[in-house]
Amino acid sequence: MAAITHSDIVKAPKALLHDHLDGGLRPATILELADAVGHRLPAGDAEALGAWFVASADSGSLERYLETFAHTVAVMQTETGLHRVAKECALDLAADGVVYAEVRYAPEQHLERGLSLDGVVDAVNAGFAEGSAEAAALGRPIRVGVLLTAMRHAARSQEIAELAVRYRDAGVVGFDIAGAEAGFPPTRHLDAFEYLQRENFHFTIHAGEAFGLPSIWQALQWCGADRLGHGVRLVDDITGSPADGGAMLGRLSAYVRDKRIPLELCPSSNVQTGAAPSIAEHPIGLLHDLRFRVTVNTDNRLMSGTSMSREMTLLCEAFGWGWAELRWLTINAMKSAFIPFDERLAIIDEIIKPAYAKLLG
Ligand SMILES: O=c1[nH]cnc2c1ncn2[C@@H]1O[C@H](CO)[C@@H](O)[C@H]1O
Numbered sequence: 216m217a218a219i220t221h222s223d224i225v226k227a228p229k230a231l232l233h234d235h236l237d238g239g240l241r242p243a244t245i246l247e248l249a250d251a252v253g254h255r256l257p258a259g260d261a262e263a264l265g266a267w268f269v270a271s272a273d274s275g276s277l278e279r280y281l282e283t284f285a286h287t288v289a290v291m292q293t294e295t296g297l298h299r300v301a302k303e304c305a306l307d308l309a310a311d312g313v314v315y316a317e318v319r320y321a322p323e324q325h326l327e328r329g330l331s332l333d334g335v336v337d338a339v340n341a342g343f344a345e346g347s348a349e350a351a352a353l354g355r356p357i358r359v360g361v362l363l364t365a366m367r368h369a370a371r372s373q374e375i376a377e378l379a380v381r382y383r384d385a386g387v388v389g390f391d392i393a394g395a396e397a398g399f400p401p402t403r404h405l406d407a408f409e410y411l412q413r414e415n416f417h418f419t420i421h422a423g424e425a426f427g428l429p430s431i432w433q434a435l436q437w438c439g440a441d442r443l444g445h446g447v448r449l450v451d452d453i454t455g456s457p458a459d460g461g462a463m464l465g466r467l468s469a470y471v472r473d474k475r476i477p478l479e480l481c482p483s484s485n486v487q488t489g490a491a492p493s494i495a496e497h498p499i500g501l502l503h504d505l506r507f508r509v510t511v512n513t514d515n516r517l518m519s520g521t522s523m524s525r526e527m528t529l530l531c532e533a534f535g536w537g538w539a540e541l542r543w544l545t546i547n548a549m550k551s552a553f554i555p556f557d558e559r560l561a562i563i564d565e566i567i568k569p570a571y572a573k574l575l576g
Pocket residue numbers: 235236237238277281284288319320321324364393394395421424484514515
């Protein structure tokens with residue numbers, strides 16, 4: 216069978232669990248919104264601005280990568296700006312063939328021009344609703360669930376956790392913490408995580424990206440995370456490989472595999488921040504071979520100049536993967552989603568399995 220191409224992959228249904236709303240804006244939209252609010256940008260046309268984001272994020276350091284968000288967050292401070300960005304996010308993901316997406320952002324970063332936390336969530340939700348309706352009318356249905364993020368260096372996690380629970384029946388399906396990892400362990404936010412567990416709510420934690428095993432261990436064993444945002448450094452707890460006579464899993468990596476804890480891996484983003492040397496050397500190959508619950512994600516489409524289909528294309532090229540692996544990744548993601556079980560199953564049985572059955576021939 217001929218190698219599958221990017222345009223083949225666009226047509227296949229995909230599920231995405233880790234995508235930042237403020238990391239996925241269209242460059243042209245940033246230019247227009249910046250003009251409206253008087254924000255100065257580092258480039259004056261859409262192509263140059265898109266290239267600026269990718270080049271600046273390509274820094275080898277998570278901290279420097281995160282500095283680029285100043286320019287997206289700056290134009291997401293009004294109801295109009297947030298609504299438009301969310302609407303375009305749903306449309307862009309749907310056009311790429313994503314049928315289910317969990318998109319995250321930190322409401323506390325969008326209060327600079329007087330919006331309330333509730334006002335931010337309402338504006339984003341309205342944008343997603345409009346974008347999803349338009350995508351469906353174009354024959355590209357998508358379901359978007361929202362994750363509310365608290366910034367790990369700040370001190371508003373309890374408030375954001377309560378906000379997420381308040382909106383649980385209005386589109387918010389989970390909670391997350393993000394931002395610089397070194398020096399900001401997840402246990403700083405233990406109260407918020409304990410509150411969420413008491414509320415029977417779902418959460419993931421960015422862990423094991425810029426910092427290693429202690430961060431992953433805390434996220435799981437102190438905070439009770441349902442999934443790991445990245446978790447790529449888990450390979451520090453694995454020695455050897457199946458190819459050279461067997462891999463040895465340490466206690467933590469064995470626990471993660473035994474419990475089927477989903478890993479939200481983001482290959483291109485990891486290469487940019489220095490968490491992985493290249494796509495071909497990305498630990499996703501090993502984690503796949505060892506049958507961890509691996510999912511593939513975009514993280515920040517703008518900063519990585521990427522999409523779900525592009526990430527999957529890169530993996531097919533690097534590891535010789537085909538439809539069988541893409542089906543596995545997609546079902547893994549859908550099984551790990553934060554929406555109710557029966558709704559996950561419906562997407563798997565009615566959309567994903569029939570489409571991949573045809574592709575597998
Ligand atoms: O890969 C990442 N690791 C840690 N934090 C991140 C990453 N990508 C984005 N953000 C942070 O999450 C905030 C809310 O969406 C963004 O503003 C950015 O600071």
